Amino acid sequence: MKHKHIEIKKISSVIDEFEKFMDGEGQKHKEERIEKNRFLDKYFSEDNIEDIDEGVIRELIKKLWAFFSWNNKNYPATEMMKTGMEEIKEGFKILLHDVERPISERFDYVNENIRMMGPAGISEILAHIDTNYAIWNRRALDGLKWLGVESERLAENNLKGSQYEDFCELCREVLQEINQETNLVNDLLELDFLLFYISNNKLDDEDGEESSQKTGLTPKDFAHDAVIEQVTQLGDGLGFEVESEYVVAPGCRIDAIWRSRIANLGTISYAFEVHRKGSRDSAILNLQRVLRLEHSIQKVILVSYKEEIEAFKDEISTLSEDFRNSMCYFRVEDLRESLNHLDTMRDILDDVGLMI
Structure with missing residues (x-):
């Protein structure tokens, strides 16, 4: 049968x-x-x-x-x-x-x-x-x-x-x-x-x-470029100006950046680094350079799966307080869930005629 x-x-x-x-x-x-x-x-x-x-x-x-x-x-x-x-x-x-x-x-x-x-x-x-x-x-x-x-x-x-x-x-x-x-x-x-x-x-x-x-989510299976796209999509949906593969300085690049221009405060930015595998030390050094070279960046956000985020937190725990306070962490599965809710919100607003 x-x-x-x-x-x-x-x-x-x-x-x-x-x-x-x-x-x-x-x-x-x-x-x-x-x-x-x-x-x-x-x-x-x-x-x-x-x-x-x-x-x-x-x-x-x-x-x-x-x-x-x-x-x-x-x-x-x-x-x-x-x-x-x-x-x-x-x-x-x-x-x-x-x-x-x-x-x-x-x-x-x-x-x-x-x-x-x-x-x-x-x-x-x-x-x-x-x-x-x-x-x-x-x-x-x-x-x-x-x-x-x-x-x-x-x-x-x-x-x-x-x-x-x-x-x-x-x-x-x-x-x-x-x-x-x-x-x-x-x-x-x-x-x-x-x-x-x-x-x-x-x-x-x-x-x-x-x-x-x-x-059935298996976040370790995520594709690096696809997650970068999801990060920029979420930022766009939240009203930020977004850019992927943003070059901070020669030899220093971040996977994605969100920007918002606020009257009297200038531009504030959030930088995102998507990490699936590879050297954590190199990634951390790059994030430190990003904060040092781009003064508009308020936070740097590491995007990965739970186990990798915990490993990063352990390594960063011994570094300066300023750097620790500048770091945020975003699980891949939470990113997907955020996009799901964004889609739902836009559907509801579209139904009542509030979306262009």
């Missing part, structure tokens, strides 16, 4: 509410899907992709849900353009039209070669080009887990192309199981609507402790 991925009673409990949602508020999501399909068909078809330019890339960033949480969408667009226009074109040609290559290779090529194009953005584009592909993002993962999919089947960190391929197959199987109960969800994009609805409306029904145990 084929293994079942979801709890059928969960589908039965949510489908009537979801149908009302799709007949009401969900209409705007359908319209966005149609508009996004038209945009991608127009500019990213095999015949037209060679003509895309910076304006098209900036419009793409505005349309993709993967960048919804960015307040200043010029930042991710500008970062993407640092890849180079020809390299961006080549990446999208490989992703969308080099069908002789397996999807895992095409996914990895874009993920590794086009700045700011991570798994959520890549999968969203693929899903709008071909409904055999699924959207991979935090809401989809939360929705699948609520339906009963085991965390072990869901790659949640540092997604690779082969894992995305498995994820699409899993979503197709889930769709088949849902279709045994309702004909309301007909393809993987409509499945994404359902998972989005569940993530927004049903997760609070779960016991908080049980829900956290189901997350």
Whole structure:
């Protein structure tokens, strides 16, 4: 007997509410899907992709849900353009039209070669080009887990192309199981609507402790560049000016910086260093230089997983009080949770018409 991925009673409990949602508020999501399909068909078809330019890339960033949480969408667009226009074109040609290559290779090529194009953005584009592909993002993962999919089947960190391929197959199987109960969800994009609805409306029904145990987070698996992007995304969402790979002085660089200009006080800044592995001594020396050379920096924040943060605290405990007081620590899992809450807050403000 084929293994079942979801709890059928969960589908039965949510489908009537979801149908009302799709007949009401969900209409705007359908319209966005149609508009996004038209945009991608127009500019990213095999015949037209060679003509895309910076304006098209900036419009793409505005349309993709993967960048919804960015307040200043010029930042991710500008970062993407640092890849180079020809390299961006080549990446999208490989992703969308080099069908002789397996999807895992095409996914990895874009993920590794086009700045700011991570798994959520890549999968969203693929899903709008071909409904055999699924959207991979935090809401989809939360929705699948609520339906009963085991965390072990869901790659949640540092997604690779082969894992995305498995994820699409899993979503197709889930769709088949849902279709045994309702004909309301007909393809993987409509499945994404359902998972989005569940993530927004049903997760609070779960016991908080049980829900956290189901997350399956393995923070040691984080990708360094992806976490830098999350740090800048969070800072942007909180209203700071942000910059990644900020050069303080020749030979001294910090992974990310948040800035805020305050009347009568000038500029205050917060510097972030993401540490996954490597020499702690070298990292500490660099952080000391950052504080000494950039006087606007109020705090330097080390971003890592719990065990690594504790190791840093032990080493820093013997250093000067001024340096110790200038240090803060941010766990990777707390960073992700902060972004989740930021997304939720923006969704609520958008619903009441307070977001531009």
